[in-house]
Amino acid sequence: MDLQNLLDDIVGTVQPLLGQGAPADYIPSLAAVDTKQFGISVATANGDVFSSGDADVPFSIQSISKVYALALVLAGDGDRIWKRVFREPSGNPFNSLVQLEHEDGIPRNPFINAGALVVTDRLLSIVGNSPSPVRELLRQESGNSSIDADPEVAASEATHSHRNAALAHFLASYGNLENPVDSVLEAYINQCALEMSCTDLALASRFLANNGLRGNGTALLSPSQTKRINAVMLTCGTYDAAGEFAYRVGLPGKSGVGGGIVAVVPNKCTICVWSPGLGRSGNSLAGVAALDEFTTRTGWSIF
Numbered sequence: 215m216d217l218q219n220l221l222d223d224i225v226g227t228v229q230p231l232l233g234q235g236a237p238a239d240y241i242p243s244l245a246a247v248d249t250k251q252f253g254i255s256v257a258t259a260n261g262d263v264f265s266s267g268d269a270d271v272p273f274s275i276q277s278i279s280k281v282y283a284l285a286l287v288l289a290g291d292g293d294r295i296w297k298r299v300f301r302e303p304s305g306n307p308f309n310s311l312v313q314l315e316h317e318d319g320i321p322r323n324p325f326i327n328a329g330a331l332v333v334t335d336r337l338l339s340i341v342g343n344s345p346s347p348v349r350e351l352l353r354q355e356s357g358n359s360s361i362d363a364d365p366e367v368a369a370s371e372a373t374h375s376h377r378n379a380a381l382a383h384f385l386a387s388y389g390n391l392e393n394p395v396d397s398v399l400e401a402y403i404n405q406c407a408l409e410m411s412c413t414d415l416a417l418a419s420r421f422l423a424n425n426g427l428r429g430n431g432t433a434l435l436s437p438s439q440t441k442r443i444n445a446v447m448l449t450c451g452t453y454d455a456a457g458e459f460a461y462r463v464g465l466p467g468k469s470g471v472g473g474g475i476v477a478v479v480p481n482k483c484t485i486c487v488w489s490p491g492l493g494r495s496g497n498s499l500a501g502v503a504a505l506d507e508f509t510t511r512t513g514w515s516i517f
């Protein structure tokens with residue numbers, strides 16, 4: 215398989231989709247991003263990296279950060295988090311409030327906003343937030359020590375965070391937060407505002423394809439924990455479009471409203487795609503199409 219040729223081809227295939235869809239507009243500073251951009255990177259289990267298009271342009275990772283927060287909580291705390299958050303697809307938008315009341319303050323899964331707020335809360339209790347543990351992990355695993363939150367995106371989200379604040383207060387009212395609402399929101403918003411390129415994210419996610427092993431060969435997670443994060447990514451990582459994503463792409467994946475998606479081919483590689491135009495459920499239109507093409511052409515789906 216000539217991966218470089220394939221990625222170059224995919225950049226050509228998605229051209230007609232670029233500019234379609236809309237960037238996230240409820241975080242005003244994300245709405246200004248040029249939707250014609252597209253990047254793709256693949257990091258293989260044996261350490262090679264292939265990339266094409268705008269693969270080295272940094273973008274806002276947004277909800278992709280939820281995967282690394284969960285990994286750190288499982289690494290620090292084992293299975294305890296599963297008493298406070300379920301592992302079922304929500305079938306609802308990622309920032310929905312209604313389900314949380316029906317289900318007595320236990321979020322459906324760790325990848326919708328309510329679930330990620332609980333995970334972030336636990337991470338704050340275990341390791342604190344200075345420095346940000348998610349940022350440190352991503353710096354170490356990507357080898358890029360300049361990764362940081364974009365203060366403008368963080369400030370923009372903070373001034374438009376009524377929904378997430380409502381979710382956090384709701385969780386607190388059910389006794390499902392250990393830290394003050396404001397500290398949890400601040401940590402959550404800052405990890406969402408981290409800026410990384412496709413290459414950074416493909417490299418930083420390799421532990422998900424390598425049975426939990428970090429770049430330096432030590433274990434962040436056990437093979438079983440890694441398998442389970444991948445399972446939750448498959449069923450919940452693209453919100454109410456997870457069924458369609460499994461059908462078209464057939465890989466564990468996690469999207470963010472910055473237009474990035476990280477996908478995992480266990481024991482083989484990680485893939486990161488980015489294009490800011492989003493479809494109805496908040497997943498990158500060209501990104502999903504590129505991953506569809508990638509698994510169709512390589513046969514590297516988990517099915």
Ligand SMILES: NC(=O)CC[C@H](N)C(=O)O
Pocket residue numbers: 275276277278308309327371378403406469470471472496
């Ligand atoms: N789906 C996303 O990427 C959402 C992340 C965004 N920061 C939010 O909380 O609304």
